[in-house]
Amino acid sequence: MKAGENQLRSRFRALTDNAATGLAILSTVVVVAPLVAIFVYLLYKGASSVNLDFFIKVPKPEGEAGGGMANAILGSGILLALASAIGVPIGIGGGIFLAEFGRGTKLANAVRFTADVLNGVPSIVMGVAIYGLVVRPHGSFMPFSGHFSAFSGGVALGIMMIPTVCRTTEEMLLMVPNAVREAALALGVPNWRSVLSITVRTASPGIITGCMLAFARVAGETAPLIFTALGNSFWSASLDRPIAALPLQIYVYALSPYEDQHRLAWAGALVLIVLIVAAVSLVRYVTSRGVLKGAS
Amino acid sequence: MTRIRFQQSLDELKEQLLVMAGLAEQAIQRAIEAYRVRDLSICDLVSRSELAINRLERDIDQAALDLLAMEQPMAIDLRFILSVIKINADLERVGDAAKSISERVRHMEKMAVADLPVDIPRMAALAAEMVRKCLQAFIEGDAEMARSVLSMDDAVDAMNKAAYKALTKVMQEESHIAPQALNALMISRSLERVADHATNIAEDVVFWVQGADVRHHKSLTGGRDPQAKG
Amino acid sequence: MGVGIEVSNLNAWYGTNHTLQDINLNIPANHATALIGPSGCGKSTFVRCLNRMHETNPIARVTGTVRIGDLDIYKDAKPVEIRRRVGMVFQRPNPFPTMSIYDNVAAGLKLNGYSTRHVLDEIVERSLKNSALWDEVKDDLKKKSGASLSGGQQQRLCIARALAVDPEVLLMDEPASALDPVSTSKIEDLIFQLKSQYTIVIVTHNMQQAARVAEKTGFFLNGRMVEFDSTHKIFTNPSDKRTEDYITGRFG
Numbered sequence: 001m002k003a004g005e006n007q008l009r010s011r012f013r014a015l016t017d018n019a020a021t022g023l024a025i026l027s028t029v030v031v032v033a034p035l036v037a038i039f040v041y042l043l044y045k046g047a048s049s050v051n052l053d054f055f056i057k058v059p060k061p062e063g064e065a066g067g068g069m070a071n072a073i074l075g076s077g078i079l080l081a082l083a084s085a086i087g088v089p090i091g092i093g094g095g096i097f098l099a100e101f102g103r104g105t106k107l108a109n110a111v112r113f114t115a116d117v118l119n120g121v122p123s124i125v126m127g128v129a130i131y132g133l134v135v136r137p138h139g140s141f142m143p144f145s146g147h148f149s150a151f152s153g154g155v156a157l158g159i160m161m162i163p164t165v166c167r168t169t170e171e172m173l174l175m176v177p178n179a180v181r182e183a184a185l186a187l188g189v190p191n192w193r194s195v196l197s198i199t200v201r202t203a204s205p206g207i208i209t210g211c212m213l214a215f216a217r218v219a220g221e222t223a224p225l226i227f228t229a230l231g232n233s234f235w236s237a238s239l240d241r242p243i244a245a246l247p248l249q250i251y252v253y254a255l256s257p258y259e260d261q262h263r264l265a266w267a268g269a270l271v272l273i274v275l276i277v278a279a280v281s282l283v284r285y286v287t288s289r290g291v292l293k294g295a296s
Numbered sequence: 297m298t299r300i301r302f303q304q305s306l307d308e309l310k311e312q313l314l315v316m317a318g319l320a321e322q323a324i325q326r327a328i329e330a331y332r333v334r335d336l337s338i339c340d341l342v343s344r345s346e347l348a349i350n351r352l353e354r355d356i357d358q359a360a361l362d363l364l365a366m367e368q369p370m371a372i373d374l375r376f377i378l379s380v381i382k383i384n385a386d387l388e389r390v391g392d393a394a395k396s397i398s399e400r401v402r403h404m405e406k407m408a409v410a411d412l413p414v415d416i417p418r419m420a421a422l423a424a425e426m427v428r429k430c431l432q433a434f435i436e437g438d439a440e441m442a443r444s445v446l447s448m449d450d451a452v453d454a455m456n457k458a459a460y461k462a463l464t465k466v467m468q469e470e471s472h473i474a475p476q477a478l479n480a481l482m483i484s485r486s487l488e489r490v491a492d493h494a495t496n497i498a499e500d501v502v503f504w505v506q507g508a509d510v511r512h513h514k515s516l517t518g519g520r521d522p523q524a525k526g
Numbered sequence: 527m528g529v530g531i532e533v534s535n536l537n538a539w540y541g542t543n544h545t546l547q548d549i550n551l552n553i554p555a556n557h558a559t560a561l562i563g564p565s566g567c568g569k570s571t572f573v574r575c576l577n578r579m580h581e582t583n584p585i586a587r588v589t590g591t592v593r594i595g596d597l598d599i600y601k602d603a604k605p606v607e608i609r610r611r612v613g614m615v616f617q618r619p620n621p622f623p624t625m626s627i628y629d630n631v632a633a634g635l636k637l638n639g640y641s642t643r644h645v646l647d648e649i650v651e652r653s654l655k656n657s658a659l660w661d662e663v664k665d666d667l668k669k670k671s672g673a674s675l676s677g678g679q680q681q682r683l684c685i686a687r688a689l690a691v692d693p694e695v696l697l698m699d700e701p702a703s704a705l706d707p708v709s710t711s712k713i714e715d716l717i718f719q720l721k722s723q724y725t726i727v728i729v730t731h732n733m734q735q736a737a738r739v740a741e742k743t744g745f746f747l748n749g750r751m752v753e754f755d756s757t758h759k760i761f762t763n764p765s766d767k768r769t770e771d772y773i774t775g776r777f778g
Binding site: 177179185190 | 606614616622634638687
Binding site for chain 2: 733734761762763764770773774775776777
């Protein structure tokens with residue numbers, strides 16, 4: 001009787017095991033499917049419009065066929081560079097403070113809370129806020145104020161990067177085992193030096209991932225740019241003037257009545273995704289080589 | 297308390313040694329009794345108990361070796377086990393001495409009774425008392441009692457020396473009782489050895505209990521001649 | 527090359543927990559001194575007071591005097607300076623995970639500003655030789671990361687790292703407790719050789735190890751030092767019954 005029971009039980013267990021595995025695979029498929037679907041659809045819709053012109057020409061006036069989004073690609077590049085220059089140092093600095101110097105203090109709790117709140121601010125609200133702080137005021141201390149500018153766009157995106165970079169940095173630093181810190185301290189290394197050269201370095205792969213996450217997120221933001229960078233149909237690389245950006249341009253073209261511009265919008269969407277993935281992969285490749293080689 | 301099994305092993309080792317000690321003490325007492333009443337049957341008892349003593353010597357050494365290897369004894373435990381190994385050897389020798397004496401008694405059985413200028417019974421009583429006391433000191437872990445045994449050795453030594461002098465004189469001047477004198481001399485020597493072994497056991501007890509090495513005290517401080525070990 | 531350590535009236539707290547009470551002892555120079563005692567008795571805390579690592583914990587507090595050589599380490603110097611003269615090896619090997627073997631050993635020097643290449647090369651080689659690791663890693667110094675070595679090798683790497691800054695005292699907090707018997711023997715042999723150049727203090731749970739490597743042994747119990755004497759005396763005939771109960775395993 002016992003043997004039969006055991007057999008039944010183990011068959012039931014095997015069945016549940018397989019069912020669970022099946023469920024897990026199914027969930028993965030469900031998660032990945034929309035991603036794949038989007039990419040395939042974009043390819044289908046936009047690939048035909050991606051040509052050399054797209055990358056070297058500026059938009060044609062309304063109604064005319066042809067043209068490209070070269071200025072938007074450049075504009076996004078400039079905006080993201082400025083955003084990273086603002087978001088990454090401040091974010092990493094904040095993360096280092098939270099993990100290494102302010103652990104347990106009231107100030108640290110306040111900073112962490114602020115970062116979390118900032119993370120939750122809707123992107124349109126961010127755009128409006130920067131409009132009020134940077135774009136509107138005339139003759140204030142803020143540079144490039146009084147008009148729409150690439151600068152204000154970069155600031156908006158940069159501030160949006162801060163919470164993600166800060167929190168991931170903190171988390172990655174907290175994951176560095178205390179034994180490593182103690183080893184450095186026991187060698188007579190001052191605390192600040194130990195934090196920078198040992199702890200941060202140990203956590204750097206994770207910190208870089210955090211930066212890339214933030215980068216990928218703001219690369220596609222459109223709403224904050226509406227009231228700050230505004231967009232530009234012509235070449236512009238100046239911080240002082242409105243600038244084009246890929247997401248903005250896609251938005252504008254998608255809403256236009258012209259079929260030609262719709263095609264360009266699809267192409268733009270495809271190119272945007274590809275560029276983000278490429279940028280992130282490049283950073284991964286470069287940094288992973290550096291870390292493995294144990295760069296002195 | 298931790299290490300209960302180890303403590304039990306130590307207790308068992310002590311028990312084993314006490315059994316051996318009992319046999320050795322009994323052997324000496326029997327040998328002395330055999331001498332006193334010239335009873336050969338008692339001599340047989342002594343011979344048989346010597347076999348048991350030898351077997352126990354091997355068993356105890358084996359048990360002690362096991363404890364040393366397996367239990368990493370420290371401090372007092374280490375000293376105890378070392379003392380057991382040494383006392384073991386001395387007890388076996390006591391058994392040998394008892395057998396020697398009983399052999400002498402067998403020989404003397406064939407001879408006429410002679411009047412010899414030596415008080416074997418008194419010497420025997422003293423040696424037996426030393427054995428009893430040192431074993432009691434071991435049972436109770438009493439270092440003071442053990443130390444008191446050390447001083448009794450002098451008396452036995454003196455008696456042995458006197459016996460040697462007197463009996464050699466007898467062997468030279470009264471050759472008709474020379475065999476009896478020789479036997480008595482050998483018995484005296486056996487008793488002196490018993491006293492030595494009792495002294496050794498007492499010294500080992502002091503080492504175990506107090507961690508002090510009190511061996512060869514007199515010879516190392518320029519006293520009497522060092523004992524020749526049998 | 528080593529110096530003696532004089533501890534007077536040392537008391538230490540973690541918050542309100544009085545972890546060490548009135549510790550007085552003299553650790554002799556160029557000898558190995560072992561500290562034994564049950565878990566939580568304060569021996570690790572004591573050792574961390576000798577290189578001022580105890581105070582890295584924000585609720586830690588220390589009173590009393592510790593003199594290393596002629597220097598009062600709490601009054602006459604900063605923690606960073608002390609830790610360069612008093613090296614430490616921890617229970618679990620903790621090489622810097624992102625650094626190569628070479629960089630690990632040189633870390634103490636580089637992070638304190640020394641960077642002359644050939645000097646560093648020399649010191650790295652000497653330290654690895656002194657910690658009996660050189661032969662095993664000399665071909666992979668810059669190619670292999672510190673974390674890719676075996677446990678025993680990692681610990682010897684940490685010893686080399688500590689030796690590279692040329693301390694006078696080496697503190698070892700249960701250095702072999704995470705290692706297998708062969709690695710443990712290697713570490714013990716190492717300690718034996720290092721004794722002549724450094725003053726070594728070793729905390730250990732393993733009494734046989736203390737007996738094997740140390741000339742003097744101190745027994746800690748409940749934050750106090752119960753007995754401090756030659757290792758021979760402690761293990762053959764200790765003066766205090768508590769010491770004897772501990773080393774014969776009769777605790778509790």
